[in-house]
Amino acid sequence: MLRLAQTLQQQLVAAMARAFPEADGPLDPALGPASKPEFGDFQANGALALAKPLKQAPRAIATAIAEQLQGDESFRALCDAPQIAGPGFINLTIKPEVLAAEVRQRLGDPRLGVESVISDQGAVIVDFSSPNIAKEMHVGHLRSTIIGDCLARVLEFRGHRVLRLNHVGDWGTQFGMLITHLKQVAPDALTTADAIDLGDLVAFYREAKKRFDEDESFQSTSREEVVKLQGGDATSLKAWGLLCDQSRREFQKIYDRLDIRLSERGESFYNPHLPAVVEDLKASGLMVIDDGAGCVFLDGVTGKEGKPLPLIVQKSDGGFNYATTDLAAIRYRLGSDGDGSERVIYVTDAGQASHFTGVFQVAQRAGWVPEGSSLEHVPFGLVQGEDGKKLKTRSGETVRLKDLLDEAVERAEADLRRRLSEEERSESEAFISEVATTVGLAAVKYADLSTNRITNYQFSFDRMLALSGNTAPYLLYAVVRISGIARKGGALDAEPPQQLEFSQPQEWALVRQLLQLDAVLQEVESDLLPNRLCSYLFELSQVFNRFYDQVPVLKAEEPSRSSRLALCRLAADSLKLGLGLLGIPSLERM
Numbered sequence: 001m002l003r004l005a006q007t008l009q010q011q012l013v014a015a016m017a018r019a020f021p022e023a024d025g026p027l028d029p030a031l032g033p034a035s036k037p038e039f040g041d042f043q044a045n046g047a048l049a050l051a052k053p054l055k056q057a058p059r060a061i062a063t064a065i066a067e068q069l070q071g072d073e074s075f076r077a078l079c080d081a082p083q084i085a086g087p088g089f090i091n092l093t094i095k096p097e098v099l100a101a102e103v104r105q106r107l108g109d110p111r112l113g114v115e116s117v118i119s120d121q122g123a124v125i126v127d128f129s130s131p132n133i134a135k136e137m138h139v140g141h142l143r144s145t146i147i148g149d150c151l152a153r154v155l156e157f158r159g160h161r162v163l164r165l166n167h168v169g170d171w172g173t174q175f176g177m178l179i180t181h182l183k184q185v186a187p188d189a190l191t192t193a194d195a196i197d198l199g200d201l202v203a204f205y206r207e208a209k210k211r212f213d214e215d216e217s218f219q220s221t222s223r224e225e226v227v228k229l230q231g232g233d234a235t236s237l238k239a240w241g242l243l244c245d246q247s248r249r250e251f252q253k254i255y256d257r258l259d260i261r262l263s264e265r266g267e268s269f270y271n272p273h274l275p276a277v278v279e280d281l282k283a284s285g286l287m288v289i290d291d292g293a294g295c296v297f298l299d300g301v302t303g304k305e306g307k308p309l310p311l312i313v314q315k316s317d318g319g320f321n322y323a324t325t326d327l328a329a330i331r332y333r334l335g336s337d338g339d340g341s342e343r344v345i346y347v348t349d350a351g352q353a354s355h356f357t358g359v360f361q362v363a364q365r366a367g368w369v370p371e372g373s374s375l376e377h378v379p380f381g382l383v384q385g386e387d388g389k390k391l392k393t394r395s396g397e398t399v400r401l402k403d404l405l406d407e408a409v410e411r412a413e414a415d416l417r418r419r420l421s422e423e424e425r426s427e428s429e430a431f432i433s434e435v436a437t438t439v440g441l442a443a444v445k446y447a448d449l450s451t452n453r454i455t456n457y458q459f460s461f462d463r464m465l466a467l468s469g470n471t472a473p474y475l476l477y478a479v480v481r482i483s484g485i486a487r488k489g490g491a492l493d494a495e496p497p498q499q500l501e502f503s504q505p506q507e508w509a510l511v512r513q514l515l516q517l518d519a520v521l522q523e524v525e526s527d528l529l530p531n532r533l534c535s536y537l538f539e540l541s542q543v544f545n546r547f548y549d550q551v552p553v554l555k556a557e558e559p560s561r562s563s564r565l566a567l568c569r570l571a572a573d574s575l576k577l578g579l580g581l582l583g584i585p586s587l588e589r590m
């Protein structure tokens with residue numbers, strides 16, 4: 001309905017100008033969706049704001065605007081006569097034949113009426129997933145992976161060129177510790193590929209960290225190792241490469257399973273650019289030395305006793321840190337000699353909010369953020385167990401992603417086998433495995449995406465796998481139900497009649513819901529909240545189910561039958577498209 005809304009907006013602006021030629025400046029109709037379905041499709045509240053400047057009653061203003069609208073032939077073709085309500089709202093109802101024609105246009109259109117942005121801008125960068133080498137990918141990274149992938153899919157579908165960047169933690173002090181430790185306990189791992197597996201690597205990393213914290217001589221050797229690595233020592237670089245490779249392959253298994261595409265561009269990529277960051281901050285006077293460290297004091301960010309907090313960009317030993325790397329990354333990503341991007345989106349847990357506030361502010365003050373470019377942190381809450389505490393295994397360990405995904409699929413399979421035996425259906429093992437895998441992984445993704453990402457999120461297999469409620473299985477089932485109509489003889493892909501005819505309120509409710517898709521996607525593109533898309537799809541499934549339960553489709557007479565089948569088809573296509581944008585494939589049967 002976005003295009004209809006735009007047309008209405010223009011008609012309203014013109015009507016207002018005709019009604020009140022004496023008013024100066026462009027008049028704002030304040031057009032928005034109707035607050036209740038019984039008020040029609042749209043409502044224009046602009047009369048209220050005009051009461052004061054025009055010194056007239058808002059209802060009289062609304063009436064004058066409505067009269068002008070009614071005098072406009074193109075408006076009369078689009079809407080029923082406007083209704084004035086309350087203190088001076090103008091309620092607008094799109095004509096049924098216009099809605100039906102909108103639906104008709106979307107049939108067979110792969111974009112389902114969603115316009116593509118014509119973009120000559122640089123790529124939109126989505127920085128997501130970004131686990132750390134030699135550490136296990138944890139549930140926080142899973143959230144980032146799922147949310148980031150969905151945002152990238154929506155932006156791509158809208159027509160943007162998207163750079164999906166995996167900013168892996170592949171540089172820094174952790175390698176000094178790890179290499180020092182491995183030299184002593186597993187030297188093979190530093191010279192031979194696959195000498196150890198990632199599980200071991202993670203354990204070695206933990207041991208190394210422990211030694212680093214406890215043993216001063218280990219600490220200083222580790223620091224020397226970092227210097228060697230950063231100085232480009234060949235043996236160190238080889239060892240580093242092997243360790244990265246090993247982690248990378250483990251991460252890739254998770255990405256493959258979840259169908260996630262990412263380009264790796266880790267922290268090490270920015271290493272050559274770090275000195276310039278500090279040099280430039282020094283030269284511009286933003287950086288000062290405080291307690292031996294290079295600091296930029298932040299505007300408006302104060303700590304205890306109201307003292308301004310610094311962003312540390314160079315440690316007292318001369319080394320660079322996470323913030324320095326992010327500053328170098330910003331310069332590269334926004335710079336015309338780098339990516340030339342105008343929008344960079346960072347998907348990380350909310351715990352990093354102050355890091356990004358600081359980094360963004362320093363980049364801004366240093367003049368590295370060109371006019372019109374934006375840096376956006378997309379924070380998300382913690383993943384909690386059903387007890388509201390940090391998600392742990394029964395024995396209290398952190399949950400491994402692989403185990404978590406395995407369990408989702410196993411439980412989906414058990415549910416499916418139970419259902420099949422209740423329904424006395426027999427299906428092939430291949431079918432069972434495909435459905436269980438799809439449903440299990442979809443449930444994990446959807447549970448994450450459907451909650452407002454800012455809040456903490458309680459992980460519950462039972463809830464996410466339920467066939468009812470706002471879950472992936474419920475949505476997948478709606479698609480399956482529509483595919484069932486085709487199997488029962490409803491030719492969903494037959495050429496629909498030129499004029500669709502609807503009469504029942506359930507049909508109109510479905511039509512109106514179907515036509516909201518473009519507005520919802522535009523909202524996700526700007527607000528970066530995937531749960532908006534989830535709620536939309538959930539409502540669409542509910543409205544569809546109500547329609548299908550209460551209105552005959554296959555048994556209806558023509559022309560209703562074809563028109564209703566067309567609605568079924570558009571509902572299926574919309575659900576499939578929406579699920580696809582969430583990174584969830586649809587099933588024909590389940």
Ligand code: ARG
Pocket residue numbers: 127129130131132167168169326329346347348
């Ligand atoms: N590696 C970081 C972590 O595991 C996330 C990196 C996010 N991206 C960035 N540009 N800082 O927490």
